[in-house]
Amino acid sequence: MVISQASVMNEYATKQPSLCGVPGHFTEEEQRKMAKLWTMLLSYFEQVKDKPVKVVGEYLQTISRDWSDLDASDNFKDEDLETLTRRAWQFTKGESGMKRFGIGSRKGKLTREELALDRHVNETTQQYVNRINGRNVVLMPDNFFPSFAHPSTDTRDIRDTFWSTVSIKQHPDYWVHRYMRSAGWDVDRAFAMIKSIVEWRAAESIDKIIHEGDVHSGHDELRLCLSQLVGRDRLGYPLTFVRVRRIMPRANEGFVFKRYLLNQFEAVQAVTRRHGRVTMLYDFTGFSMDNTPFVMVQFMIFLGRKVYADSSSVLILLVDSWLFTNFWNLIRPFLDANLSARIIFVKDVDEVRHFIDDDQLPIELGGKNAFGAPFKLPEEGENTKMFDLDGRKEAEVEWRRRVADFEDITRKWCACIASSSRSTEELDTLAAQRDKAGRLVEQGELALNKFTRSRNNFERLGLVDADGCLVLPSDDQR
Numbered sequence: 001m002v003i004s005q006a007s008v009m010n011e012y013a014t015k016q017p018s019l020c021g022v023p024g025h026f027t028e029e030e031q032r033k034m035a036k037l038w039t040m041l042l043s044y045f046e047q048v049k050d051k052p053v054k055v056v057g058e059y060l061q062t063i064s065r066d067w068s069d070l071d072a073s074d075n076f077k078d079e080d081l082e083t084l085t086r087r088a089w090q091f092t093k094g095e096s097g098m099k100r101f102g103i104g105s106r107k108g109k110l111t112r113e114e115l116a117l118d119r120h121v122n123e124t125t126q127q128y129v130n131r132i133n134g135r136n137v138v139l140m141p142d143n144f145f146p147s148f149a150h151p152s153t154d155t156r157d158i159r160d161t162f163w164s165t166v167s168i169k170q171h172p173d174y175w176v177h178r179y180m181r182s183a184g185w186d187v188d189r190a191f192a193m194i195k196s197i198v199e200w201r202a203a204e205s206i207d208k209i210i211h212e213g214d215v216h217s218g219h220d221e222l223r224l225c226l227s228q229l230v231g232r233d234r235l236g237y238p239l240t241f242v243r244v245r246r247i248m249p250r251a252n253e254g255f256v257f258k259r260y261l262l263n264q265f266e267a268v269q270a271v272t273r274r275h276g277r278v279t280m281l282y283d284f285t286g287f288s289m290d291n292t293p294f295v296m297v298q299f300m301i302f303l304g305r306k307v308y309a310d311s312s313s314v315l316i317l318l319v320d321s322w323l324f325t326n327f328w329n330l331i332r333p334f335l336d337a338n339l340s341a342r343i344i345f346v347k348d349v350d351e352v353r354h355f356i357d358d359d360q361l362p363i364e365l366g367g368k369n370a371f372g373a374p375f376k377l378p379e380e381g382e383n384t385k386m387f388d389l390d391g392r393k394e395a396e397v398e399w400r401r402r403v404a405d406f407e408d409i410t411r412k413w414c415a416c417i418a419s420s421s422r423s424t425e426e427l428d429t430l431a432a433q434r435d436k437a438g439r440l441v442e443q444g445e446l447a448l449n450k451f452t453r454s455r456n457n458f459e460r461l462g463l464v465d466a467d468g469c470l471v472l473p474s475d476d477q478r
Contacts, residue, residue, distance in 0.1 A: 037176060059258050388451060
């Protein structure tokens with residue numbers, strides 16, 4: 001089933017999100033296909049239980065640059081962050097710098113100003129916090145291990161990787177269903193997509209990126225608020241505002257920006273566990289090709305099409321530049337039909353208002369919404385529970401028990417659907433038991449993640465409730 005842009009537009013015109021193919025509203029045929037997919041997944045976990053995936057960890061690289069000659073006077077107090085980042089990009093634009101990201105490929109010794117600019121765009125949040133405090137500030141444990149059952153940092157367990165990803169949703173069907181929709185309800189294709197993404201997440205140690213969160217991410221991207229949560233769209237989905245002109249990924253090493261994107265996506269996925277989708281408003285005002293090098297665009301498409309498939313309600317592109325036509329012609333062949341249907345081009349703010357009410361539209365675009373979740377630095381003590389190994393072990397044992405219970409009831413549910421002699425009452429009873437088990441898995445993940453990942457910016461700002469769900473200042477008015 002491929003969605004159309006007309007159906008997406010109609011949802012916003014009527015303020016009624018479609019429930020077609022949504023968990024809890026499956027047709028009998030869709031339910032049968034979901035059961036078949038779950039059967040394939042559970043069988044796959046059995047096949048690979050003794051075959052851990054070796055970690056590659058492209059995004060876990062670190063920058064080892066000597067900034068020790070710089071002191072407190074080597075700061076840029078009179079210039080805004082966007083200007084400084086652009087200046088850092090300017091001195092990397094030489095012939096070698098165009099081929100690679102950052103200054104690592106640049107020959108010759110850096111001037112003091114260039115070294116200070118390099119520190120500005122490449123230091124992590126941890127390094128920045130240490131520098132401004134003049135000491136090593138303990139924000140989280142130094143050591144990381146995936147789990148007590150599989151403690152090796154060199155490999156990952158497929159089943160663990162799958163369930164740690166799926167558990168952040170209200171019901172495991174929500175995550176699995178994304179790939180079914182993205183695959184047009186082709187079960188074999190959906191299974192291949194899920195298998196590929198779970199193996200990728202294991203190999204790239206996404207769990208460690210979540211574990212470290214903002215602490216070991218690039219500080220420049222976070223404080224620039226390249227992607228900022230600002231409110232909700234007309235359907236109530238969380239609204240993220242992206243200022244494309246601020247994106248200068250060539251100013252630092254490529255893996256730094258990729259890690260930033262992954263960290264942001266994972267944080268949003270966690271706090272929108274009950275919403276299912278997010279709307280993204282891209283402001284291309286002042287856009288230039290420097291803002292979107294093709295290799296980075298390819299990575300973003302990979303995230304949108306595969307890693308976080310079918311997680312957006314709409315992607316609104318506010319475009320005022322003729323340069324974008326060439327840019328769009330480059331990326332259009334890489335998009336699938338469902339993602340393309342959710343990409344909406346608008347030429348002015350009035351057209352944006354078809355999707356976002358004025359009270360939620362940012363003031364800088366002519367709306368009335370002054371809210372924008374700023375970046376707040378991590379503080380010492382906010383990750384205290386990450387040091388409690390006994391508490392973590394207890395929470396992990398309970399989470400594993402709930403996952404096993406959900407797998408057991410799912411096998412029974414799948415078998416019942418496949419049976420020709422099943423009764424409606426039997427299926428309804430199993431479905432209710434499975435829904436309850438799914439909610440228990442989510443609650444188990446909420447208890448466990450306090451020990452396994454650092455707090456994200458939404459939590460530091462007080463925008464997340466006890467159930468891990470996003471709460472915005474305007475929510476009580478909706």
